[in-house]
Amino acid sequence: MAPHGSMTSAQAADPHAGWQGIYADWASDRTVFRNVSWGKAMMWVFLLSDTFIFGCFLLAYMTARMSTTVPWPNATEVFALHIGGENIPLILIAIMTFVLISSSGTMAMAVNYGYRRDRKKTAVLMLVTAAFGATFVGMQAFEWTKLIMEGVRPWENPWGAAQFGSTFFMITGFHGTHVTIGVIFLIIVARKVLRGDFDRGTRGFFTSRKGRYEIVEITGLYWHFVDLVWVFIFAFFYLW
Amino acid sequence: MAKHGMAAEGQVHPIKSYLVVWGWLFVLSAFSYMVDYFHVQGALRWSLILLFMVLKAGLIIAFFMHMAWERLSLVTAILIPPVAVLVFVTIMSAESDYTLLTREMFFAEGTVP
Numbered sequence: 001m002a003p004h005g006s007m008t009s010a011q012a013a014d015p016h017a018g019w020q021g022i023y024a025d026w027a028s029d030r031t032v033f034r035n036v037s038w039g040k041a042m043m044w045v046f047l048l049s050d051t052f053i054f055g056c057f058l059l060a061y062m063t064a065r066m067s068t069t070v071p072w073p074n075a076t077e078v079f080a081l082h083i084g085g086e087n088i089p090l091i092l093i094a095i096m097t098f099v100l101i102s103s104s105g106t107m108a109m110a111v112n113y114g115y116r117r118d119r120k121k122t123a124v125l126m127l128v129t130a131a132f133g134a135t136f137v138g139m140q141a142f143e144w145t146k147l148i149m150e151g152v153r154p155w156e157n158p159w160g161a162a163q164f165g166s167t168f169f170m171i172t173g174f175h176g177t178h179v180t181i182g183v184i185f186l187i188i189v190a191r192k193v194l195r196g197d198f199d200r201g202t203r204g205f206f207t208s209r210k211g212r213y214e215i216v217e218i219t220g221l222y223w224h225f226v227d228l229v230w231v232f233i234f235a236f237f238y239l240w
Numbered sequence: 241m242a243k244h245g246m247a248a249e250g251q252v253h254p255i256k257s258y259l260v261v262w263g264w265l266f267v268l269s270a271f272s273y274m275v276d277y278f279h280v281q282g283a284l285r286w287s288l289i290l291l292f293m294v295l296k297a298g299l300i301i302a303f304f305m306h307m308a309w310e311r312l313s314l315v316t317a318i319l320i321p322p323v324a325v326l327v328f329v330t331i332m333s334a335e336s337d338y339t340l341l342t343r344e345m346f347f348a349e350g351t352v353p
Contacts, residue, residue, distance in 0.1 A: 017311065017312075018312060019312060021311055021312055021313060022312050022313050022316060025311065025313035026313060032313055032317075033311070033313060033314050033317075034311060034313075035311065036310070036311075036314055041314070044314065044317075044318050045318075047318070048318055048321060048322070051322050051325070052322075052324075052325065055322065055325035055328070056325075056328075059325070059328055059329060059332055062329065062332065062333065062336070063332045063333075063335065063336045063339075066333060066336035066337065066340065067335075067336040067337075067339035067340045067343065068340075068343075069340065069343050069344060069347070076276055076279075089276055089277060090273065090276050090277075094269070094273045097269050097273070098266065098269060101262070101265045101266060101269060102262075104262075104265070104300065104304055105258060105259070105261075105262035105265075107304070108258040108261075108262075108303075108304045109255060109258055111251070112252065112253065112255055112258065115251065115252045116252065217251060217306075220304075220305075221305055224300055224301075224304045224305045225305075227300060227304075228297055228300050228301065228305075231293055231296045231297050231300070232293065232297070234269075234272070234293075235272065235289050235290070235292070235293035238276075239272060239275065239276055239289045240286070240289065
């Protein structure tokens with residue numbers, strides 16, 4: 001890919017890039033993450049901590065599922081939808097997956113247009129991302145309603161191991177909360193982009209700092225992470 | 241590194257690269273859905289699910305989150321610690337096997353205490 005090629009030539013110019021750069025960066029008695037602002041570095045550290053949280057949720061799910069003597073409910077049948085006279089397995093979950101991936105695509109393009117200082121395209125793409133995210137949460141609410149109507153509770157369900165309900169509500173609920181928070185932040189940042197706050201250096205309402213277009217990338221990192229977590233939930237909870 | 245230029249302008253890459261990654265994510269998601277749709281079972285099912293999952297996660301981290309273009313100091317600082325989760329998985333899967341064994345031995349189904 002072309003951008004990667006240009007990066008390789010840039011790295012060749014810097015004697016401390018690549019693997020040697022690791023100890024050069026850590027031993028240089030200065031900011032370790034060069035070229036990375038504190039905001040972006042802190043978002044990455046936050047995402048790492050969030051990785052451990054979701055990792056432990058999935059781990060708890062694995063432990064519950066592996067150690068129960070009662071059969072685990074068949075996700076294919078539980079999450080099937082009755083459309084046009086026949087049961088289509090996992091169809092809602094598949095659509096949710098495609099919606100979230102599409103939102104990641106529009107987000108990546110929003111970041112790109114942000115750095116090109118194309119205000120309108122950036123804001124529109126961010127709002128499209130937020131709309132996809134809201135759609136995802138809506139479908140999740142539908143899915144929760146359907147399962148609750150069918151009798152799934154955190155302590156019991158009609159099909160098998162009781163832990164199915166508790167892990168399902170815990171994991172998808174926590175992920176849905178992340179998506180919701182992401183939608184709120186996307187709308188806030190999109191509004192700032194549209195107003196031109198980052199072109200004029202308007203001070204923000206909370207920290208009184210001047211914002212930069214980099215906040216679009218930082219918000220994007222969070223959003224892609226939410227998509228990333230869904231990849232693992234989709235694989236382990238719905239498909240396994 | 242001041243001459244690098246990326247710090248000033250941020251991560252700017254051609255839009256096309258995002259569209260290509262987006263397309264691949266769609267294809268891989270469709271594949272993982274097909275695994276369920278066609279009822280692939282056993283070891284093949286689990287290995288296909290894991291393969292598509294790892295490929296999708298890799299594409300998102302590398303291109304959407306720009307890890308492919310970051311310095312290795314950041315890449316290693318963020319991507320190596322999650323290995324601890326894998327260690328935890330190994331420990332807990334051994335523990336789960338033991339719990340299952342004891343449950344089957346002492347709380348066999350049908351024997352109400």
